[in-house]
Amino acid sequence: MQIKVGLIGPGAIVERMLRVIQSFPSFQPAARAADTEEEAIEAALELGRSAEALVLSGAPSHRALKLSKELQVPAYFVPLNGSGLYKTIFAAHRAGRLAGGIAVDSLTEAMAARTLADLGLEDVKLTVYDGPAYASADKLVAFHRELAEAGRCGVSFTGVWQVAEQLGRLSLPCELIVPSDQDIIVTLERALLSTESRRSKESQIVVGMLSVDRFEQMARIRSSEHELQKLKLDIHRMALQYVELLDGYLTPVGSDEYLFFTTRGIFEKETGGYKTIPLSKDVYQSFGLSLSVGIGFGTTAGEAGTHARSALRKAKEAGGNACYIVREDETLIGPLEMADPVQAILAPTDASLIRQAEEAGMTSAYLSKLLYHMARHHKYEYKVQELAELLGITVRSAHRLLGQWIDGGLVDVAAYEKVPRGRPRQIYRFTFLAGKSL
Template sequence: MGIRLGIIGVEDNLELMGSVASEYSEFTNSLFLHTRSEDVIDILESHQHDIDMWLFSGYTPYLIAKEWGKVEKPMFFVKYPGSSLYKTLYYALYQHNLNMNELSFDCFTPSELKQVFEELAVSFTSNHLKMYEGSAELLVKHHYELWKTGKTKAAVTCVWAVSNELKKMGVPVFRVTPTKSAIQTTLNLALRTNEMLLFKNKQIAVQMFEINNMFGLSKNMYSSDEIYNKEIGITQKLLIYSKKVQGSLKTVGPGRYVIFSTRGELSDITGNFTTVPDVEEIKQLSQQDITCGIGIGQSAYEAEINAGKALLHAKEYKNGAWMVFLDNKTINGPLGKPEKITYTYESKKYQAISERTLLSVATISKVDSILGKIGKSEITAHELGQHLQIMPRSARRILDQLLKNGFAKEIAEETPHPRGRPRKIYRVLL
């Protein structure tokens, strides 16, 4: 079976996209018609498990899917290059005798329009251009107001819904549709992406497990036979689990185990590295506080080193945390936890800040990731400590170092409790 390609388009281009895609033997195509924004999400939700890649007829449905945020498969949209616009302008200029500056445009960038205008030896003005900002209604208003006030005589739009609405309002409109070559370019990109993913899924992945307080020696004393039986029990559970991820198990010391597998297998069982595997063996071991570091690498050695680094980061959190160290030097975790963040281990930007503040690159990256997650640059030491799973005084030291070196400002204070000490609010400027 080929790559299961889901094609989402509107009625004036879906048939063309399906026809071009059918020329590729690598794809097994499923066509989905959408007429409203809500249709896009309904289609994605209903067919997520039946499709390997998604192809959208344009940027608008692609953006809807991206903002929905629940699509885990690769997504592509057909771009509207100059050739698509030339075809539309031919009808407007030569068959309808319109002047270029009598037209309003949407969705193109100023540079794209400028290039087309220059090639046609026509002066360019961006006053009649509106970029797509997530609302077809705003595009309709843009074209209608220009036409109503006599500034333009017709609209050129890339959005099918905008074209339909303007026609209802009596505005002359020309719809830009994708060319066959643009569709072919996007399909070729999808094929290259699939090849990359196949290679990526075959990367070496290593899981390094550490059983915290393996035998509970602080509370109980065990005979050598009892300790041996406990080790055997843990090993048997991990052997069963390792078969589920097509891996091999190695014991590397008391309470520490390593499983060698592939990125694809671990990505599947962890939901693309977002959750702890929902399997019985891991649930049983979690009762003994199992901490895990996952490392990805081009070689077994690199993956094992990265797994060790991930384990160290996991141990910074409460027992039982799972962290992933990817081959692009980013760290993700704790898996399945609300405080989960993604931060980098190497960055020129963070390195420069690190040298001035003496904070580690990882710490600075964590702070930046947390700010991105909460969607603001203002934070207290108490909030930062909660996200980092550290004491507020430790978080305050981090913020004070940023403050001292010009990467933060004190902007206010808050008193969460009537008798409590006021908390400083910092604006972090990374």
């Protein structure tokens, strides 16, 4: 089941965290906007009643929450470091605003100086706030205002939302330092490891199925049986090495298919939180072959095996070179990154959505192809000709299916495209999956 986590901070940063958290299929986020420490504490106490962990946007709110001593769940904050300063300094540099020097708070002098050095801006005059680590917003505003009025600062950089707002009202040039995506990812990983649900599932059995795509075709072009047997042994050896990393057990179940067992905690760690299958890249680079992979979670080994077979079928239906995960609640995760990188995965596709698609006449094969194509290209709108080509059917059949899917509430007409002759072409949007984009 998904683990509920609370996200708290200014609206713009919470939106960023919501975007990043979509690459964590285990999380079910609940977000609250909070611009002040008081609002952050109030939001934390509210979310803490149902969430297993909280992630706050900055250290001051986290400190205030810890001092309140009212929270019963783990709470983490996204740290600010030099990486969050790069984008803001670069933007100010392009705008020609660094000539008068810069003033920085929320970071150490070493972090700020290193960032300037990395950007080749060592000559820029730098002043860093050296007061208390958790200074109030009023003190930080006074620091920046004093430097600006003395002509010692052309632009201010702050990591505190309230300070940025107040400096803006004073018409003083200011840039808000926001955490990088990597900073948010690291914090979310820490939060995930702290949850009771995550710890209780670490020893859960995971069943995986590996299948070599178009193996029979590759076998036919081998010059001899000896070469074919060598290929099988090489692939088997690579699969063994990968499963060894998972502390798992591997057994072949055919000339081109393997079955393995591991535990959920190890599998999550080795896949980077269900993001990538490095074995596929190794097989592709060594032999020019791709893999279809199905992973199954379940409360029993039998249930996990059934889910693994279902996930493998979806990977093959998507055209191969894909990996899907079917979890114990039958939600679908995928595709994971394979040899041909898919830069993102879809958020978990709920089992009810899958049933809705099937009831509206969308076969599992069509759904698998759509999920894979949408994850790769972030595309949710199609012309009928594009859809026919993607699904490998005629335009007439595509029109018929679209009619069924519109009646079933899966698809809407999103727009019309004008053409030189004839009626405008309709553009269809798969509304039931559009919410799964990153």
